Amino acid sequence: MTERDAFERDLGQSMAPRPAPAELQRRVARIPLEHPRPLGERPVRWWRSWLGAASAPWAVSLAGALASLAVGFWLGFSGLADTADTSDVASAGNDEELVALVFPSVPMTIGEQQ
Amino acid sequence: MIQEMALATAAGAWSVQAAELVDGDAELLRAVAGGDRAAFDRLSRRHLDRAYGVALRMTGSRADAEDVVQDVFLRLWLKPEAWRPGQAQFSTWLYRVVVNRCLDLKRRPKGTELDAIEEPQDPDSNAEDGLMQAERGRALESAVALLPERQRAAIVLTYTAGLRNAEAASAMDISVKAFEALLVRAKRELRDHLAGQGWMQP
Numbered sequence: 391m392t393e394r395d396a397f398e399r400d401l402g403q404s405m406a407p408r409p410a411p412a413e414l415q416r417r418v419a420r421i422p423l424e425h426p427r428p429l430g431e432r433p434v435r436w437w438r439s440w441l442g443a444a445s446a447p448w449a450v451s452l453a454g455a456l457a458s459l460a461v462g463f464w465l466g467f468s469g470l471a472d473t474a475d476t477s478d479v480a481s482a483g484n485d486e487e488l489v490a491l492v493f494p495s496v497p498m499t500i501g502e503q504q
Numbered sequence: 505m506i507q508e509m510a511l512a513t514a515a516g517a518w519s520v521q522a523a524e525l526v527d528g529d530a531e532l533l534r535a536v537a538g539g540d541r542a543a544f545d546r547l548s549r550r551h552l553d554r555a556y557g558v559a560l561r562m563t564g565s566r567a568d569a570e571d572v573v574q575d576v577f578l579r580l581w582l583k584p585e586a587w588r589p590g591q592a593q594f595s596t597w598l599y600r601v602v603v604n605r606c607l608d609l610k611r612r613p614k615g616t617e618l619d620a621i622e623e624p625q626d627p628d629s630n631a632e633d634g635l636m637q638a639e640r641g642r643a644l645e646s647a648v649a650l651l652p653e654r655q656r657a658a659i660v661l662t663y664t665a666g667l668r669n670a671e672a673a674s675a676m677d678i679s680v681k682a683f684e685a686l687l688v689r690a691k692r693e694l695r696d697h698l699a700g701q702g703w704m705q706p
Contacts, residue, residue, distance in 0.1 A: 393704060397691075397694075397695060397698070397704065400637070400640055400641055400644055401644060401659070401663055401691075401694070402663055403641060404641040404642075404644045404645050404648070404663075405557075405561065405645075405648065405659065405660065405663030405664045406557070406663070406664065407553045407554045407556065407557030407558075407664050407665075408553065408557065409553055410552045410553050410555075410556035410573070411556075411566070411570065413570070414552070414556060414570045414573060414574065415552060417570070417574050418548050418552060418573070418574060418577045419545060419548070421544070421548075421574075421577055421578050421581050422541040422544050422545075422581055423541075425578060425581060425582060427539050427582075
């Protein structure tokens with residue numbers, strides 16, 4: 391064994407941790423009893439951590455995307471989207487009804503205006 | 505060759521033991537954040553000896569080391585969120601806090617108690633070789649206590665806390681290269697000190 395090896399061995403042995411004093415172990419063990427946490431301090435819920443500062447932009451984007459998808463489905467299932475695909479004649483009739491409903495004072499045809 | 509392998513194994517054993525502590529620290533700390541006293545007890549038992557060892561080597565005083573360690577664990581109980589997963593391993597963070605608290609304490613005007621470090625226990629202290637080795641170890645401890653703060657921190661984080669170079673560098677907020685240079689300088693100073701006292705050849 392070289393002197394350098396002996397030095398490393400001695401350094402390792404001298405610096406190795408030894409058991410903490412029993413009094414210190416007792417003092418540390420008493421910490422939770424002597425310093426109870428304030429009431430109301432609870433583990434963070436998953437959805438709160440999800441909406442935490444670091445992940446907020448991502449969460450907001452996802453929520454926006456889901457909301458947009460929901461509106462799309464609602465429009466599709468409610469039949470509004472179908473009206474755009476009907477024939478021109480039916481579409482014209484529906485359009486006139488819609489205009490009459492929203493703007494009752496507006497004449498429906500050019501002939502009426504004349 | 506066999507001796508070199510045995511030395512490498514002995515030197516690495518401490519790091520392996522330290523690495524094993526990493527497993528489960530995060531889970532325990534999450535439980536501590538939820539107010540779980542049993543988790544705090546387990547976490548403190550895991551790290552108490554090393555934290556005390558680091559504080560003792562850094563302060564050179566048993567009383568100061570005990571105060572520092574108690575203060576650090578109190579802070580851990582009251583504000584477990586101070587450690588943020590992903591930034592550093594829990595053990596790295598813990599020993600960084602211990603070292604910083606010790607340095608703060610040492611900067612206050614106060615006498616040092618180098619003699620307060622307990623004498624290493626040697627099972628073969630009856631034998632002449634054992635006595636010599638114990639004396640040499642004591643000289644080494646005194647030499648470590650005389651090192652500049654940052655060099656002492658490098659030695660203590662490596663040999664007492666059992667951190668790897670990268671972890672110890674992170675704990676000291678310096679680059680790995682800077683840490684390695686610090687460690688080399690610290691060892692050179694220790695060897696020079698021992699040589700000056702006749703424990704090693706110059």
